[in-house]
Amino acid sequence: MRTPLLALATLASAAAQAQPAPAPAPASAPAYDTAANYTKYEYKVPVRDGKKLFTVVYVPKDVARDASKTYPFLMVRTPYSCGPYGVDRDGVRRLAPSEAFLKAGYIFVCQDVRGRYMSEGKFIEMTPHIANKKSKNDVDESSDTHDSVQWLLDNVKGHNGKLGLWGISYPGFYAAASIIDSHPAIKAASPQAPIADYFMRDDGYHGGGLMLVHNYGFFTSYKPLENPTTGPRGSIPFDYKGRDAYDYFLKLGNLANIQKSFEVEGKKGARNPYFDELVDNDTYNEHWKARAIPQHLKGIKAAVLTVGGWFDAEDLAGPLSVYKHIKAQNPGVSNQLVMGPWVHGGWVRSVGKALGQISFAQNNTEFxxxxxxxxxxxxxxxxxxxxxxxxAYVFETGTNVWRQYSAWPPEQAKAKTLYFHAGGKLSFTAPAAGQGGFDQYISDPNKPVPFVAYTALSMPQEYMVSDQRFAATRPDVLVYESDVLEEDVTVAGPVAARLFVSTTGTDSDWVVKLIDVHPPEAGEPPAGRMAGGAPTDVETPKSNFGGFQQLVRGDPLRGRFRNSFEKPEAMVPGKVEQIAYDLPDVNHTFRRGHKIMVQVQSSWFPLIDRNPQTYVRIRDAKPEDFKAATQKVFRGGAQASGLVLRVID
Structure with a gap:
């Protein structure tokens, strides 16, 4: 749902981030002349409850010259503005997934969603779907889209009666929500990087831990609007009073103080109700359940192509969930999944050839x-x-090839457990009888483990492949490593953490990271900027690539949610309990000559907010509530900890 956080000193507008412009054409190719080929119209489209939704339509000029010419509609619905406003101002290029669409000829449509910018009504974050509508006032994204599509069919000339929907990030959510019980004219939809369930490993929370630095950065610029309005031109950079988010958030202390720290439009202490709503709803309550879209993805008549990126730091889980639930709830519908080596929206915004120091060998966006x-x-x-x-059309990292499967996860991927052994060993062989024991470390929430090894203000997307050697040397991180691989190991599907743990505290986070250790003779890293060439707030420090510990996947589970996200409960000091959860999917090959590593830690800051390690409401935790605790991870017999991977032999 959320857009990538770029360099905060040069933060682009939310509209530009949410609907990134297509990759520029090569310098040798002349830019396509959109003004010569499209005519822009602006409408206020009425929907069933009487509200009017501002809608921009670009029609190929052929229609005026030749009545026999017809084109399909391609529509984006967005909370980030359909500007630039005014029929004399051209913005059609950012409504096309690529220049090929412009040249082929489509009727491009952009609609400000209810309550944003020039559209009437009240905006509600992630509009809850109403399954059983009883009156004209029961409106949601499905009904607003249905009414808008019918209006377009009735009032816009030159169409062929078919409409497609697409959108990236929050517009991806609207694309998914709009096809529930869809209008029959909607023949195709492509939700791209859609949020599916804000609490469940999308933008808001991962394993019950708040995605702190990302959401804080986003909500410094995304705030309520009085409507209708064309909105501000750009956003005011937020003053972090320094260049280090780690230090900034650590000094603020608890989440309540962080909530109070906003300065919106230069107004000291100004609160953002969207951020407050996020922090205050810190369990999987009715607020989040009502906004979860997967269970409502029914009655879909359109062909669906859901798109995501393996390194989408905002919405990696969303595309996988949308694909999965459409398949389960709409038998027979055309339902396809694409997962590539991209960051959030990278398949439009970058060439997808590299991320940080990791190369993907080719222009994957063009492909x-x-x-x-x-x-x-x-x-x-x-x-x-x-x-x-x-x-399923998925990119396999490690080998840098596109794979085609008849389903995702692939049926040929079989579950195998990587077990923790004494001495920091990692193996697909279970510990022998009698080889029990545990490993331990002291976790201090006042000295949390950082999520990157360099100074950063925001959430650099590069963190998802960054070198973990800095963490491996810390005493509060456990490290387990396999022998050198004698053959490739390909993992395709979710990664399941299965830990047996205890703590001396009454709550704890359990962060598990799956890592690809490159050979010591690997030499210098390949050339490449973060995010495949996209701007970020910091470049990756150059280092010797030999022994590089590449993060493949990492995610936390907050201990209080080990049994239920709805009803948290304290951990019992000293009691051995199972911590079991799925990390987001991967499609990665650990090459022969590499090693597989797993790291376990209890903080990942400020990517995730700090757990005080005492069972209090984290938002209101006092300084004295943040206490060090001894964490144990067990590794033998009935308490054998490890990771369950889906391996293709």
Missing amino acids: FQKNIVFPFFEQHLRGATDAKLPE
Whole structure:
């Protein structure tokens, strides 16, 4: 849902982030002249409860010259503005997934969602879906879209009766929510990086831990609007009073103080109700359940192409959940998944060739735009040749190749457990009888483990592949490492942490990281900027690539939620309990000559907010509540800890 956080000193507008412009054409190719080929119209489209939604329509000029010319609609619905406003101001280029769409000819539509910018009504974060509508006042994204599509069919000339939806980030959520019990004219939809369940490992919370630095940065610029309004032009950079988010948030203390620290539009102490709503709803309560879209993804008539990035630091879980629930709840519908080596929205905003010091060898964005997304819409909206897309088109990191599967996770991927052994060993062989014991460390929430080894203000997307050697040397991080691999190990699907632990506190976070250890002779890293060339707040420090500990996947579980996200409960000091949870999916090959590593720690700051390690409401924790605790991880017999991986032999 949220957009990538760029350099805070040069933070772009939310609109520009949420709907990134297509990658520029090569310098040798002349830019496509959109003004010469499209006419812009602006409408206020009425929906069933009488509200009017501001809608921009770009129609190919052929329609005025030749009444026989018809084109499909391609629509984006967004809370980030359909500007620039005014029929004499051109913004069609950012409504197309690639330049190929502009050249092929579509009727491009952009709509400000209810209550944002120029649209009437009240804006509600992640609009709850109303399954049983009883009156015209029961409105949601599905009904607003249905009414808008019918209006377009009735009032816009030159269409072929077919409409497609797409959108990245929050607009991806709207694309998914809009196809529930969808209008029959909606023939294709592509939710891209959609949020699915804000509390469950999308933008808001991961394993019950608040995604602190990301949400704080986002909500310094995303705030309520009086509408209708064209909105501010750009956002005011937030003053962090320094260059280190780690120090900034540590000094603020608890979440209540962090809530009070906002300065919106230069007003000291100004609160952001969206951030307050996020922090105050710190369990999986009715607030979040009402906003979870997966269980409502029913009655879908459109072909669906859900798109995500393996390194989407905001919404990695969303695309996987949307794909999974559409498949389960809409038998027979065309339902396909694409997962590539991209950050949030990277398949439009960057070339997808590298992230930090990790190379992906090719222009993966060009491959996607040419071979997947354009053929998909052409097939379903224009009746072009069958795109012949597999159900799952996924990029395999490590080998840097695209794989095609008949389902995701692949049926041939079988569960195998990587066990923790004494001496920091890691093996697919279970510990022998009698080889029990435990490893321990002291976790101090006043000295939390950072999530990157360098100074950063925001959440650099590079953290998802960053070198973990800095963490491996800390005494509050456990490290388990395999022998050198004699053959490739390919993992495809979710990673399941299965730990047996105890703590001397009454609560604790358990962060598990799966890591690819490169050979010591690997030499210098390949060239590449963060986010495949996208701007970030810091470049990765150069280092010797030999022995590089590449993060493949990491995620936490907050101990109080070990049994239920709805009803948290304290941990019992000294009691051995199981901590079991799934990390987001991967599709990665650990190459022959590499090693597999697992790290376990109890903080990941300020990516995740601090757990005081005492069972209090974390938002209101006092300084004396933040206490060091001894954490034990057990590794033998019935208490054998490890990771369950889906391995393709």
